[in-house]
Amino acid sequence: MTRGTALVRQPGDRLAEGLVTHIERSDVDVARARRQHEAYRAALAEAGWQVREVAPAEQCPDSVFVEDTVVVCDDLAVLTRPGAPERRPEVAGTEKAVREAGLEVVRIEAPGTLDGGDVLQIGDTVYVGRGGRTDEAGAAQLGAHLATRGRTVVPVPLRDVLHLKSAVTALPDGTLLALPELLDATALGRPVRAVDEEAGCHVVPLGGDLVLLAASAPRTAALVADLGFTPVVVDISEYEKLEGCVTCLSVLIPGA
Numbered sequence: 001m002t003r004g005t006a007l008v009r010q011p012g013d014r015l016a017e018g019l020v021t022h023i024e025r026s027d028v029d030v031a032r033a034r035r036q037h038e039a040y041r042a043a044l045a046e047a048g049w050q051v052r053e054v055a056p057a058e059q060c061p062d063s064v065f066v067e068d069t070v071v072v073c074d075d076l077a078v079l080t081r082p083g084a085p086e087r088r089p090e091v092a093g094t095e096k097a098v099r100e101a102g103l104e105v106v107r108i109e110a111p112g113t114l115d116g117g118d119v120l121q122i123g124d125t126v127y128v129g130r131g132g133r134t135d136e137a138g139a140a141q142l143g144a145h146l147a148t149r150g151r152t153v154v155p156v157p158l159r160d161v162l163h164l165k166s167a168v169t170a171l172p173d174g175t176l177l178a179l180p181e182l183l184d185a186t187a188l189g190r191p192v193r194a195v196d197e198e199a200g201c202h203v204v205p206l207g208g209d210l211v212l213l214a215a216s217a218p219r220t221a222a223l224v225a226d227l228g229f230t231p232v233v234v235d236i237s238e239y240e241k242l243e244g245c246v247t248c249l250s251v252l253i254p255g256a
């Protein structure tokens with residue numbers, strides 16, 4: 001059974017030079033990161049996704065965080081204009097991959113900026129974090145594009161956090177998992193479960209009852225299981241040193 005296509009991008013040799021904004025820089029073991037990426041891809045494949053690789057962008061240390069370069073909604077791919085200028089060359093390779101996947105392609109135009117990590121889609125509602133990487137113009141452009149697919153964009157102001165999905169994501173039933181010290185998720189108007197591990201608020205529903213999350217959030221994995229879902233746990237420690245999480249290492253395109 002294939003659930004769809006999962007886009008991923010291999011970590012490059014310059015991974016350890018990736019951006020850090022809200023945490024202290026620490027040494028990244030690139031060989032270990034490559035092994036972790038292999039296991040991450042295997043977990044997606046095991047969950048029923050056809051894993052497809054976006055062409056490498058060796059000059060961009062953060063290119064492994066492919067989620068930031070595109071927002072996919074039904075048959076539409078919105079190519080982003082990342083808030084960090086050094087990440088903008090990453091988008092070209094993603095464009096090729098989404099065209100090959102048969103999606104209609106539009107883009108966020110300058111001077112607007114938007115990172116895919118700021119976009120949380122739940123049903124017909126699309127929450128967009130506005131903070132360091134995504135600005136008002138980028139959020140407004142996304143809203144116009146996604147309105148063509150019947151979605152409503154809800155802006156969420158952010159402080160002291162890289163992306164919206166660094167602070168909140170959702171379980172398959174739409175329940176939010178959030179870290180209260182990073183974001184008051186009750187303002188989003190949905191059921192919320194507070195988690196007490198930083199990585200616990202980053203989950204990816206993989207279809208059915210499967211929920212991908214990081215090995216650094218064992219208590220949240222237990223909570224997810226208690227709630228009746230099946231946790232799929234991956235170790236992404238080397239990416240966490242660069243403020244990455246399970247969400248940002250792939251783009252899921254259901255049905256493609």
Ligand SMILES: NC(=O)NCCC[C@H](N)C(=O)O
Nearest residue numbers: 018019065117242243244248
């Ligand atoms: N969507 C995400 O959570 N992306 C993580 C990006 C981390 C990367 N070091 C950056 O600062 O852009």
